[in-house]
Amino acid sequence: MNQPLLSVRNLKTYFHLDEGVVKAVDGVTFDVFPGQVVGIVGESGCGKSVTIKSVLRIVPPPGRLDGGEMLYRPQKQAGYEGLRPDGAIDLATLDERGKQMRALRGSEIALIPQEPMASFSPVHTIGNQLIEAIRLHQPISKQDAWQLAVERMHEVGVPSPEQRMNAYSWELSGGLRQRAMIAMALSCSPSLLIADEPTTAIDVTTQAQVLTLLKGLQASHQMAIIFITHDLGVIAQMADWVVVMYLGRVMEQGPADDIFHNPQHPYTRALLESIPTVHSASRTFLPTIAGSIPHPFNRPPGCPYYPRCVEFMAGACDQRTPALQPIGQRQFVSCFLHHDVADE
Amino acid sequence: MIQHIIKRLLLLPVLLLIFSIFAFIIIQAPPGDFVTSYIAELASSGSSMDQVQIDALRAQYGLDQPIYTQYGKWMSRILRGDLGVSLDWQKPIKELITERLVLTLIIGLMTFFLSWVLAVPIGIVSAVKKYSLLDYGLTVFNYIGIATPSFLVALIAMWLAFSWFGVSVTGLFSAEFVDAPWSMARVGDLLKHLWLPVLILTLSGTARLARIMRANLLDELNKPYVEMARAKGMSEWKLIMKYPVRVAINPLVSTIGWFLPLIFSGSLVVATVLNLPTIGPMFLRSLTNQDMFLAGAIVLIYCMLAIIGTLISDILLAWLDPRIRMES
Amino acid sequence: MAEPQEPQPSFGQKVLENMQTASAVSYKPMVRVDEDAALAPVGAAQDAEAFYVAPNWKLVWWRFRKHRLAMISGLVMIFITIIALAPDFFATQNPHTTNALESFIPVQRIHFFDERRLSPFVFGATGQRNPKSLRVEWVIDESVKIPVRFFAPGYPYKLLGVIPTNIHLVGVAPTEEQAAAKEAAGSSTAAGPQRISQGLHLMGTDRLGRDQWSRLMFGTRVSLSIGLVAVAVSTILGIFLGGISGYFGGTIDMIVQRTIEILQSLPAIPIWLALSAALPRTWSVEQTYFAITIILALLAWTTLAREIRGRFLTLRDEDFIIAAKLSGCSQQRVIFRHMAPTMSSHIIAAVTLAIPVMIINETFLSFLGLGLRPPAISWGVLLQEAQNLQSIALAPWLLLPGLVVIITVLALNILGDGLRDAADPYTS
């Protein structure tokens, strides 16, 4: 159990546009252990989706992996080329369209996308797409795949699944659509499930049901989950380990308890400040984080957060970029308030 | 959608009625009639007619009756399947145009299929390999194809064939087959002549369609469902063909509605340049000679082809796109 | 902050203080980079704020400027428009002057350097009567050099219809002996069975010995203006009918939509032909010109009307229009301040793309002899000279007007595409 399933090391994914380079992910490091739920939080545009697209190797051009390692330990089948002595394979070195990466995608690492509506093809039935997902990785007949798909749909709580198999995605309600998506992701029993804001497109009640469902499935399938959201409440409910991102970099990470009760980075604290709680007085302003995220071509040197940081130290934060360093027993922070190690 | 198609079918006679009135008014519009131009023709060859003969001729063709009577007679004959007699050629119109119509349809349909067969892959490749050398090449080809009117292509092709090979590429049959009855040899001769007009018409058609296909596909390629298919582990070409291409084809199918009639009427000009025995040149001649029944019949045929084109595209679209099929 | 607050941890207070000092800076949701990039003027990453406040047309212009091919096409169109405005200046001869003896003279290309010295000239053409066909056949004769001059005097005309002058862009530089020779024997000199042309025919001459270059200049005026006028008429019709159909809705919308549907299901080309054939042969050039324009516009307005109506309907549901409505803008203000500016660039793009279609249509109508008729000059009329294999084989330069058609249509298409992309970077 103490071998990480996936360990991302200093991942860099840049978009090379004519106007300049957008460093969407700029040195991200985190581990996912088997059966663990890792939550990634951060404001919109901080690079959460690009991070997981990098893991799946589906970064759209002009985006490119520009450094780092992503060591993954295949759970199902051995015999991968380029397998290292410790049983891991570096996803960053694989050909993104090659056979190996395609064998991993969907079967070992599955995705629940951000927009379930747009992620189903509008001109193919749900069943068609589910069966295809199954038969891509399992050598079974169409009938068996159909059976399996119906089972999965049933498992994720889709009522009368046989009927829904022949439906088109736009005929389903938002909640059902997301459940069908989950069924598709689960169809090959992945070891790592990546859920990219799976609940943003659906209403609050359904959202709660889907979260409960995911939690239950995680336990029964013993999967690891990378759970992406900008909702700290959802993270608190779901995650064992929390990664806080800002402008393509990890600001802080650690066990959920520590992050919520003992935040170390000014950004984490500011984020936590901005959630309303039952304790906050009525008719007060909810604190927000001042300033705006800088223009992406216009990234300040030094710590990306310093222009908005309340504890900004001139001469340090705006000169060098703090590295992610262990603080205390289990937390990692990149901030000069806590250490003096810089990147590069 | 099914209802929509049924509605269209029911509307068909109404549309045809409107079109036929339209066609008739157009034909009647020029001052004078066939007899006037006939007299002019006689005069130019030195002979003349007296008023009695002229009136007799007018009466014979029914040209002395009020317009609505003429229309009524014309229409009722057409409804009985009788297209009437060409004043100019002095032959039944049906007999005159049947072979020409068949040849027109053959050229049109061949052009249509060839354009699709070329345009769809070209559009796919240039969208998927956007900004590649190939895409640039195809973009240039597309622009030129759109900018060059097909009659110019025909003129240039004719000139090139003449100056390079010294051959004249006009007509659809070699001299010995022009009036010959149908036989295998004649079909073979036809095929030998057919490729040039088809190729010329295909050029601009392909350019238009490929451009539409490329734009449609580019829209689809960034959609989340494509990314999802990738995340499932499908191979790139397979997923592109199954998902975005399949979605991008639908708007292309809806272009059949205007593309098919465009080929038929566009071939008119090319046919004139290349002197092809299709209905186009005959239509032009009937217009200049005020051979109204012939012109009217041909306009009506063009309208029919246009309506059929729209109908086909509607039916195909409903068959292909569940979103449209389910629309009530 | 008048309200009492619960005690805050120190960093929270700092957040608030910071917020007050920075109150001017509001939290701005991040625009996706690729969109930003499309908006950003070249090298303007630093003053990112500039384009948040720029008016729409400026954004369109910034984006358009980056489309190099479209910029070039724009320049080409400006040049062609100048020709259309002052064809006399570019012509070398009166376009209607015929000279039966000088028919089918080949292209005389301008050579700029004469033995490495800048001294533009063309080679003369010599004609020889073919004993069989009895026709004078012309060939370029490299032994005769005719010096040419820019801004040379030629036949008198009124520049832009007002300024009387006789200066043309190029002309034969008159030398004394030639001037004398000219006086002696008209424009070409006969030396036995041989004739030497002293004229300047940049694009050769046609069947009747008319100078094709000069005719092309005048054809440009007619063809371009027919395209523009026909599009203008159909745009006005389209905006008017599309507008009332979108504005009033209900029965009027229904009638307009049905009319559009019927007109669109008509096969345009045969109808155009039939209508043009119906024009009386006795009409004057101007009458035919306007009749052809109307005929072309009659079937073309439907596309524009549809486009405008569709734009209206989608725009109506855009967030910023809803926002404007919710904040109490009057209907007029919403239409003219918010909708019209965003639509105008689309309309301009659609119109630009409609012009080349019209030009092609006029060209082929005239080419078939059903559009403009001689003595009118248009590209189609010029191409009519090249209608059969015999004339093309004899004088391939008669196809040159076709090249001009292609260049113009190409430039207009690229220009229109550039405008459309600039107006709407996210679609297409």
Ligand SMILES: Nc1ncnc2c1ncn2[C@@H]1O[C@H](COP(=O)(O)OP(=O)(O)OP(=O)(O)O)[C@@H](O)[C@H]1O
């Ligand atoms: N195709 C692309 N081209 C250029 N830049 C891109 C592209 N995709 C993403 N980016 C940039 O990468 C950065 C990170 O984007 P990402 O989609 O990962 O954000 P996110 O954290 O998932 O936000 P959200 O919560 O809105 O989903 C953004 O600055 C974005 O502008």
Ligand SMILES: [Mg+2]
């Ligand atoms: Mg995202």
